[in-house]
Amino acid sequence: MRTPLDSPFSPGSDTVPQVWAGRTAYLSDWRDALRPRRLSGIHERGRTILGEAGSGKSSLVRRIAREAAAAGDWVTPQIRIPSGTDPLKRLAAELLELASTAGLGSARERRITDLLGRVETVAASGISLSLRTGRGPDAYTSLTDLIIEVGREAMRRRNVMVLLHVDEVQNITDDNARSQLLVALGDALTHEEAVRAPGNRMIERSLPIAVYLTGLPEFADMAGARTGATFARRFRTTILDPLDDGDLMTALQPFVAEGWPVNNNAGGTDPVFMEPAAQRAIVELSCGEPFLFQLAGERAWYAGTSNLITADDVRTGWHDAAAEAEAHVQRILDRLPARERQFLETMAKLPPEERTLARIAQGMGYTRSTDAGPTAQRLDSSRRIIHRGRPYGFRHRAIEAYLTSDWPW
Ligand SMILES: Nc1ncnc2c1ncn2[C@@H]1O[C@H](COP(=O)(O)OP(=O)(O)OP(=O)(O)O)[C@@H](O)[C@H]1O
Ligand SMILES: [Mg+2]
Structure with missing residues (x-):
């Protein structure tokens, strides 16, 4: 007998499904590269995992986080940033939790109690803090300091990683808030700690800290706009394929x-x-x-x-x-800028072997095919909905099926 109660399938969002498929490169990146490298003090960039709605970004990093927590790592929950809210406040509150997991809450050292106090103020007032008081350290530097402090504590325990997961990063629409968040996280990732190595030599090492950012592909443009080069040096961005x-x-x-x-x-x-x-x-x-x-x-x-x-x-x-x-596919299409959507619809109407930039551009009413070039590039590199081979084709097979057949009916 099977009953709905027993179903292992979970089409809801944000779950780690019991019936899990693929994504092995990402799981292995965590297990075999990111975690062991940072544990041994080697620098590794943060990871930004972007993709269209429902591509499995949140589930993937939640699965990694669950695995990490099971191994004894110190992990934040998925820190979701609702639209229009202050991301520093959210991050500050989660970092305080992490600090207490790390045992920093009971520290008597003046430096640590001061630091926790500063982060508590950020958790209460957020980004407006430094603007309002106009003195003292900026909100984001307090967050960096606390992440580093938790990282030091993890390093002392030897085999413990700190993992931060910020989700729905495309919702951080305020440039100032976004750049402060990225700097706070990035500075902690690049921080180098002087430690004593065998032979009494002093060496510099990174701390065992990992950061995952997840969200819609638009985030790459937003992050690139003001802090492009720095962002790319600190975070490695990938887009999820089907x-x-x-x-x-x-x-x-x-x-x-x-x-x-x-x-x-x-x-x-x-x-x-x-x-x-x-x-x-x-x-x-x-x-x-x-x-x-x-x-x-x-x-x-x-x-x-x-x-x-x-x-x-x-x-x-x-x-x-x-x-x-x-509705799922429709939602992805509806979110696209008009030109990108028109591109996909025009491409879908052509027989597969005729899907070239020239033919698509012509179908869209452009006089020169290069006019459609940037749109094609976005749909390929930033969204991974199409690939620009010869001829062009769809990577997003549900969009393809929807536009070219009577699927899902
Ligand atoms: N690797 C996987 N194998 C099987 N099912 C998966 C996998 N990853 C995600 N799913 C399922 O796909 C659905 C969507 O996943 P998830 O919520 O993680 O997507 P998302 O990219 O975060 O979407 P959104 O942009 O809406 O936040 C969920 O029902 C989840 O159970
Ligand atoms: Mg999600």
Whole structure:
């Protein structure tokens, strides 16, 4: 028996889904490069992970953070920045929590109690603090100092990392607030600490601190506008691609092979299986979109109660999900500037082999094809919705399916 209560699929946002697919390069970047390197004192930039809505940014970093916390690292929760709020206030409040995890709260050292006091003031008044009083250190320098202090404490424990995750960074629309936040985090990342090495030599090392920023692709432009070069030196930015079909198939393989265990009334577990045809149908319908993958899986699970999820269950379930799938793609398209959207629609109308810049530009009513060049570049490099090969093609397979076929219906 399967019931909705047991479904392992989670199309809601911000969860770490139980049925996880791919993103192995990112997980390995944390496990094999970022964490071990910073733990041994080698500098590594912060990570900025951007992508269209529903591409799985928050889930990815939450998964990394969960893994880190399980290993004993000191981790902030996902610090979401709601539109129009003061990010320094939010960060200050979370840093105070982190400081107490690190045991700094009980420190008697004057320097530390003063520092905690300064950060408490930032948590209360935010960025307006330095503007109002006009004296004393700026709000952001207090935050940097506290991150460094927590980093020092982590370094003393040897195998502990500090991980900060700021989400929805595109919501920080105030230039001043954004640059102060980036400087506060960046300064802590680049800070070098003098430590005594074997042989009584003094060396400089980085602290075991990692910062992840996640949000929509627009953030790259915003961050680049005023602090472009500095930002790029301090944060490595990547844009999430859709998931591979192979990764999605692999994620569902446990259902096909040994069955997904659900609790039964007898205190044990019973496996829920999936037909290979159902597995393929879910993968095809989701077009590489993590959100749609969870949605298709959930609906197929809900479509019946037997211990076998059939291809029919997938079809029946998707029938109810199609409107939501359409809304998902529509939302991504609606957010695009008119020109980018027009570009995609024009490109989609052309037969695949005729999708060249010249033909698309012509279709958009431009006299010179170079006029459409910047739009094409944005859709490729900043959003990764298309690729500019010969001919051009779609990377975002759900947008492609929506614009070129009757998917999701
Ligand atoms: N690697 C993955 N494998 C399977 N499902 C995933 C994966 N990553 C994310 N998901 C699912 O995709 C959905 C969207 O994920 P998430 O909320 O992380 O996206 P997001 O990029 O942060 O979206 P938004 O821009 O709306 O904040 C969630 O339902 C999540 O469970
Ligand atoms: Mg998110």
